[in-house]
Amino acid sequence: MFQNLTSKLSSVFDGLSRRGTLSEDDVNKALREVRLALLEADVSLPVAKQFIEQIKEKAVGQNVLKSISPAQMVIKIVHDQLVELLGAEATEISLNTQPPAVILMAGLQGAGKTTTTAKLARWLTQKKNKKVLLASLDVYRPAAQEQLAILANQVNVPSLEIISGQKPLDIAKRALKQAKSDGLDVLILDTAGRTHVDQDMMREAQEIQSLSQPIETFLVADSMTGQDAVNSAKAFHEALPLTGIILTRVDGDSRGGAALSMKMTTGCPIKFIGLGEKVDQFDVFHPERIAGRILDKGDVVSLVEQAAESFDQAEAEKLSKKMAKGKFDLNDLANQLRQMQNMGGMGKLMSMIPGVNKMKDKLGAAGLEDKSITHQIALIQSMTPQERRYPKLLNASRKRRIAAGSGLDVPQINKLLKQHEAMGKMMKKMKKMKKSDLSALESKMGQLPNNPFNPR
Amino acid sequence: MNWFKKLNTAFKKSSSKITDNISQIFTKKKLDEESLEAFEDMLIESDMGITTAQKISQNLKKTRFGKDVSEEEIHNFLASEIESIVKKREKHLVLDFNNTPQVILMVGVNGSGKTTSIAKLCHTWKDQGKSILIAAADTFRAAAIDQLSTWADRLSIPIYKKSPGADAAGIVYEAYQQAKKDNTDILIIDTAGRLQNNSSLMAELEKISRVLKKLDPNLPHQSLLVLDGTTGQNALNQVQEFQKTVPITGLIMTKLDGTAKGGILVQIADQIDIPIYAIGVGESLEDLNQFDAKSYAESLVSTNN
Structure with missing residues (x-):
C-alpha cells in the first residue's frame, strides 16, 4: 500500500515535479490520496480529517529536498507527523506511588x-x-x-x-x-x-x-x-x-x-x-513502527533488531567473512535457514520488509515458504560434510541417495542447488548496490555492530 | 429451519447508526458534490470501505444528482442499496440430519467470539431437540477448555475434551468417532483462535480439516468463520485467508451490540461470494440472530431506535 501510495502520489505530481516548493494545489491533490490511504488503514474518519489539516499546514510551502521527489517529500511529512502524533517517544509505565x-x-x-x-x-x-x-x-x-x-x-x-x-x-x-x-x-x-x-x-x-x-x-x-x-x-x-x-x-x-x-x-x-x-x-x-505500518512502509527497525537478536553473532561474523570471499557453502545456507526459522519463519520476516505484501504470494514459487525451509534443511542434513562444502560433487547417484535419505525427491535437490547458486550471485550483487532501494535498509543495518547483513 | 430470532430488538439497541449524521449532511435540498462527499464519508465511517462506499454514492449520484432529495429518500435509497448487496449472501444454515453427525468446524481469529457463538448455536439446536457433541479442540489458550465445559454444563450438552496441549486434530478424530457411535445429530468443533497470517497455526487448522476429510471426504459439512464486528478492513483479509485454508461455508459476525456498525459485512458481501448466516448482538444465549438482509439493512440505516 505504501508502494501504492508512493506511486499514486508520483502520478499526482507528474509534470509538476522539482518546482522547488510544494504549492497548495499540489498538496491538496496529494492529500486526497493520503486521506484514502489512511482510511484504508482503518484510521477513523474524523481523525483522518484532522490529521490531513495538520499535514496541509506543514506541507504547503515546504522546500522539496533535492535528493527526493515531491511524492517522497509528502510521504516524509506524513510519516513524521504520524510519528509525532503517535507519541514522539516511548512513554514509560508509571509505578511511582505508595506500593502496591x-x-x-x-x-x-x-x-x-x-x-x-x-x-x-x-x-x-x-x-x-x-x-x-x-x-x-x-x-x-x-x-x-x-x-x-x-x-x-x-x-x-x-x-x-x-x-x-x-x-x-x-x-x-x-x-x-x-x-x-x-x-x-x-x-x-x-x-x-x-x-x-x-x-x-x-x-x-x-x-x-x-x-x-x-x-x-x-x-x-x-x-x-x-x-x-x-x-x-x-x-x-x-x-x-x-x-x-x-x-x-x-x-x-x-x-x-x-x-x-x-x-x-x-x-x-x-x-x-x-x-x-x-x-x-x-x-x-x-511510534515509528506503527507509523510505517499505517503507511505500509514495513517495519525495518524491528526487523533489524530481531535479526540482530536471532542471529548468532559469532556465526554471523564467520558468515560475513565467507561471503566476502565468495565462499558460501551449503552449511552456511543451512545455518541461514535455521536462523530464519528462529526469527519466526519467512512469512513473519517478510511482513516486516517494506512493500513486500504483494510479493508474499511469490514466496512459495521461490521456495521460501516456511515448510520448504524445513525441507531444505532436511536435504542438506542428508548430505555428507564434504558434499555440503562442495556442492559440485553432487552427481545423479548422490542426489538419489540424498533424496531417499531425506524423504524428498531429486527435483527438490536441484531446486535447492539452484537457489544456493542464486544466493551466491545475489550476494555479489548486493555488495555492488549502493544507491538502490536497499540503501535505507542498509544504512539502518549498518548501525548495528557485527551486523550479519553488513559484511565488511 | 427458521430457528434464529428475527433480526430486531437487540440490534436496534445499538446506539448509533450509519445514518446518524444524515440530517446534517442533507441540509440543502439539492444533491451536490459536497453533500455527496459527506454521504460517502458517512458510509466509510461504518467500515464499509472506500470501494463499496464509492460505488453506493456513485449510484446515488447517477439517479439523484442535482435533484431535490429528502432525508427520507436518502434513507430508503441507502437501505435498498445495502439490502441488494447483502441479499445475495443471505443464507440459512441448513443441516442435513439424514447424514449424521453433521460436523461443524468453528474458526476465526483470537477473541472474535467463537466459543460464545458455539454456546448460542447449541442453545438453538437444543431447543429443537437435536443431540449435540461439542469437541474442545482449542487446546492452546489457557482455560479455553474450561470455558467451553462451563457452557456445556449449563446447556447439559456432552463435551469431548482432553488436557491442555493435546493434539487438536487427534481430539477432532476421536470426537467424531464418539459422535458416530452415539448417533449424535451434530458435532460442533471449537478451534483455537489464530491470526490468518500465522502460517504455522493455519497449517494446524489445515491438519484438522485433513483429518476430517480422511474420515469422510464430505467433512466438515460446515466451516463457519466468526468475525468480530468491531474489526476494520482486516476482516476482508480474514475471510480471504481462512478461505484458502478451509473452505468457509458461511460467516457469523459478532459484537454488533456496541456502536460498531459492522459495515465491513456489506463490503465482504460486495466483494466475496460467501453466505452470511448469523449475527451476534449480545452476551446472552438468545443473542444470535439469523441473518436477514432486509432487516439488517433497515436496522443499519433506520433512525428510530
Whole structure:
C-alpha cells in the first residue's frame, strides 16, 4: 500500500515535479490520496480529517529536498507527523506511588485483556524487578478467572485465590489487602470485557477504579479495530479516565490505523504492544513502527533488531567473512535457514520488509515458504560434510541417495542447488548496490555492530 | 429451519447508526458534490470501505444528482442499496440430519467470539431437540477448555475434551468417532483462535480439516468463520485467508451490540461470494440472530431506535 501510495502520489505530481516548493494545489491533490490511504488503514474518519489539516499546514510551502521527489517529500511529512502524533517517544509505565501500585486493565470483549495482563506481569517481573500480584475481576465470562490463574502460573507470578460467587468489587478489595500484606510492588486487576454502551458494566468499571485508585488504567484494544475505535476509546476515557493504551494483535496483518484514532481521541499514550499469543511476545510501543505500518512502509527497525537478536553473532561474523570471499557453502545456507526459522519463519520476516505484501504470494514459487525451509534443511542434513562444502560433487547417484535419505525427491535437490547458486550471485550483487532501494535498509543495518547483513 | 430470532430488538439497541449524521449532511435540498462527499464519508465511517462506499454514492449520484432529495429518500435509497448487496449472501444454515453427525468446524481469529457463538448455536439446536457433541479442540489458550465445559454444563450438552496441549486434530478424530457411535445429530468443533497470517497455526487448522476429510471426504459439512464486528478492513483479509485454508461455508459476525456498525459485512458481501448466516448482538444465549438482509439493512440505516 505504501508502494501504492508512493506511486499514486508520483502520478499526482507528474509534470509538476522539482518546482522547488510544494504549492497548495499540489498538496491538496496529494492529500486526497493520503486521506484514502489512511482510511484504508482503518484510521477513523474524523481523525483522518484532522490529521490531513495538520499535514496541509506543514506541507504547503515546504522546500522539496533535492535528493527526493515531491511524492517522497509528502510521504516524509506524513510519516513524521504520524510519528509525532503517535507519541514522539516511548512513554514509560508509571509505578511511582505508595506500593502496591495498582494497574487496571479495561476493554471490549475479546480485546486480549487477560493474555496482556499476564504479559505485563512478566514484563514487570523480568524487566523492572517488581513483585506482582494478579487478580481477575471477570466473574461473567466462564473460566476467565481460571484463565488468568493458569497464565499467572506460566509467568511465575502469584494470582489471587479464586473464591466463586464473589463480586468484582469484593475481589478487588481482597486483592488490595493481600498485595499490601504480602508487601508486593504491583497489583494488576484484570476486568471483564464490556461494551462501552453497557451502562451497568461501565458503572461497575468506575466503581472498581474509584475503589482501587489505580496509577495506570489501560485500555486494551485490538489493533485490527475499525472506524469504531474512536467511539469506544472515547467512551472508556470519559467513563474511567484512562492513562494509557495497550495495542494487541500487532502480529496480525492489519494496518493498525486504530492506534492513531485512539491516541488522538484520548490523548493517552500507547504504552505497550502485544505481538503474539505467547507470554513473552510483548514490547514497549515504538511510534515509528506503527507509523510505517499505517503507511505500509514495513517495519525495518524491528526487523533489524530481531535479526540482530536471532542471529548468532559469532556465526554471523564467520558468515560475513565467507561471503566476502565468495565462499558460501551449503552449511552456511543451512545455518541461514535455521536462523530464519528462529526469527519466526519467512512469512513473519517478510511482513516486516517494506512493500513486500504483494510479493508474499511469490514466496512459495521461490521456495521460501516456511515448510520448504524445513525441507531444505532436511536435504542438506542428508548430505555428507564434504558434499555440503562442495556442492559440485553432487552427481545423479548422490542426489538419489540424498533424496531417499531425506524423504524428498531429486527435483527438490536441484531446486535447492539452484537457489544456493542464486544466493551466491545475489550476494555479489548486493555488495555492488549502493544507491538502490536497499540503501535505507542498509544504512539502518549498518548501525548495528557485527551486523550479519553488513559484511565488511 | 427458521430457528434464529428475527433480526430486531437487540440490534436496534445499538446506539448509533450509519445514518446518524444524515440530517446534517442533507441540509440543502439539492444533491451536490459536497453533500455527496459527506454521504460517502458517512458510509466509510461504518467500515464499509472506500470501494463499496464509492460505488453506493456513485449510484446515488447517477439517479439523484442535482435533484431535490429528502432525508427520507436518502434513507430508503441507502437501505435498498445495502439490502441488494447483502441479499445475495443471505443464507440459512441448513443441516442435513439424514447424514449424521453433521460436523461443524468453528474458526476465526483470537477473541472474535467463537466459543460464545458455539454456546448460542447449541442453545438453538437444543431447543429443537437435536443431540449435540461439542469437541474442545482449542487446546492452546489457557482455560479455553474450561470455558467451553462451563457452557456445556449449563446447556447439559456432552463435551469431548482432553488436557491442555493435546493434539487438536487427534481430539477432532476421536470426537467424531464418539459422535458416530452415539448417533449424535451434530458435532460442533471449537478451534483455537489464530491470526490468518500465522502460517504455522493455519497449517494446524489445515491438519484438522485433513483429518476430517480422511474420515469422510464430505467433512466438515460446515466451516463457519466468526468475525468480530468491531474489526476494520482486516476482516476482508480474514475471510480471504481462512478461505484458502478451509473452505468457509458461511460467516457469523459478532459484537454488533456496541456502536460498531459492522459495515465491513456489506463490503465482504460486495466483494466475496460467501453466505452470511448469523449475527451476534449480545452476551446472552438468545443473542444470535439469523441473518436477514432486509432487516439488517433497515436496522443499519433506520433512525428510530
